[in-house]
Amino acid sequence: MQSRQSKIITNATSYFMSQYTKHYLHVEKPSLGLPPPPENKKYLLYIHVPFCTMFCPYCSFNKFTYTKEAALIYYRHLREEILHVKELGYDFNYLVIGGGTPLIDEEELITTIELVRKLFSIEHVSCESDPNHINPKTVLQLDGLVDRLSIGVQTFDDTLLKKLGRYEKFGSGEEVYAKIASMLGILPITSVDLIFNFPTQTEEGLIHDLETLKKLSPEQTSVYPLMTSSLVKNSVKKTLGEFSLENEFTFFSTIKKSLKELYPARHGWSFSKESDLIIDEYIIDNEEYVGVGSGSFSFLKDTLYLNEFALDKYATLIQEKSSAITKERTFPANSQMYYRLMVDLFNGTLSKKKFTAMFGQSINDTLGKELMLLKFAKAIKENKENITTTDYGDYLFLVMMKEFYMGMDRIRNEARKNLIL
Ligand SMILES: C[S@@+](CC[C@H](N)C(=O)[O-])C[C@H]1O[C@@H](n2cnc3c(N)ncnc32)[C@H](O)[C@@H]1O
Ligand code: SF4
Secondary structure (H helix, E strand, C coil): CCCCHHHHHHHHHHHHHHHHHHHHCCCCEEECCCCCCCCCCCEEEEEEEEEECCCCCCCCCCCCCHHHHHHHHHHHHHHHEEEEEHCCEEEEEEEEEEECCCCHHHHHHHHHHHHHHHCCCCEEEEEEEEECEEEEEHHHHHHCCCEEEEEECCCHHHHHHHHHHHHHHHHHHHHHHHHHHHHHCCCCEEEEEEECCCCCCHHHHHHHHHHHHHHHHHCEEEEEECCCCEEEEEEHHHHHHHCCCHHHHHHHHHHHHCCCCCCCCCCEEEEECCCHCCCCCCCHCCEEEECCCCCCCEECCCCEEEEECHHHHHHHHHHHHHHCCEEEECCCCCHHHHHHHHHHHHHCCEEEHHHHHHHCCCHHHHHHHHHHHHHCCEEEEEEEEEEECCCCHHHHHHHHHHHHHHHHHHHHHHHCCCCCC
C-alpha cells in the first residue's frame, strides 16, 4: 500500500511533470532538415512502419490501415530516406524498427534491414512484432538480421484481450503463449511486452500474467504502465472502463518483486535475464538518434526533429527532397539536464562523472535543489560517484517517464490532426 505522504508527492510530481512537458514539448519551428554529423560518431537509427490490421484502443503510435499497395510504396520511400541520411554522412551502430507492425510485409522489411546493414556499421537490430507475424518460418528468415524481437502480448487474460479487440485478431492468451513458445530461441533475444493497470485488472489478474510470462521465460520483458494521454483516453474508457491510478504503485511493486529472480537486470519498465542484453525504447536509452519514416522523431545535440505524419505528404516530401523532416525544437540547457536526471534515474543510477562530462558542471552545483527535494521525498540515495533510486524512487521516476511519454503524445496529437487513418 502506498502511504498518504508518498501519494501526495507522486501526485505533485505528476502535476509538475505534465506542466513541464506542456511547456517544453511543442515542435513548431519549420525545419531545414538534419545538420551534417560530426566525424566518426555512430548513432541509433529508428525506422517507423506505420501499418496495422487493427487499432488497439490504448495505442497512440502513428499508424494507418494496412494495404499491400500502401506498404510497398511506403517501404520504397523509406529506403530513399535512408539513402539520403547516408549521403548526409551519418553512420549507425544500432537499428530499432518499431510501429505499427514492421513484419506486416516481411519481404520489404528484410530488404530494408539488408540495405541498412550494408550501408552502416550496424551491430544490433531490434524489431517489434504483433503475435501474428512470428511463426518459426518467418522468424528463421530474420536469423542473422535481427538480434532482438519484441512481441506485443499486453496480457494473457482472455477477458481483457476480448475488450481490447486483440482476442479475435491475435488469439487467446493460451494461443499467443503457444505461438511464442514455438519460436523462442531462434533469435538471440525475444522480449515480451505486457501492459499493467488496465481498468478492471485485479492483482490476481496481474499475478497470473506474470506467472505465465515466467513460465514462457523469454530473455526479456517490458511491462509498461497503461498510459492514457488525451489521444487514447476516450477509447480506453469506452472499451475498458474508467482509468485509475489507485493500484499503479502496488502493481509496480508486485511486478518488481515477481520478476526479480528470473530477470535481475531492470531498466525502468524493462527486465532482462542478463544485464548487458537490454536494448530499450530508443527515446529513453539513447542520447541522440535519427528517425526515418512517417511520424518518427530525431534527437541530435539539443534539437528534436519531427517527420511528417500523413502518408501522402510523407511520400511527396521524399519524392521532392528525400527528407520528410518538417519541424524542429531546440531545448535550453537546463531542460536537457532535467531530461538526463529523469532518464538516468528511471534506469536506476545516475553517474556524477558522466553528468559533468556531458554538461561541464557538476549535478550538485546545477540541480542541487532538485536533489534535495528528491532526498526529502526518500526517492534517491547519494554517494561520491552515483545517485541511485530507492524502491519508492523507482516508482516516482516511472511516473515521470510516463508523463514524458504522454507529453510526446501531445506532439503526435498536434501532428495527426486532420489525418485520415
Ligand atoms: C507500438 S506497439 C507495437 C506492437 C505490435 N504492433 C503489437 O500490437 O503487438 C509497442 C508496444 O508499446 C506498448 N504500448 C502501446 N501503447 C501503450 C500505452 N498506451 N500504454 C502502455 N504501453 C503501450 C505495448 O506494450 C506495445 O506492445
Ligand atoms: S498496439 Fe500494435 S497492433 Fe495495436 S494499434 Fe498499436 S501498433 Fe497497432
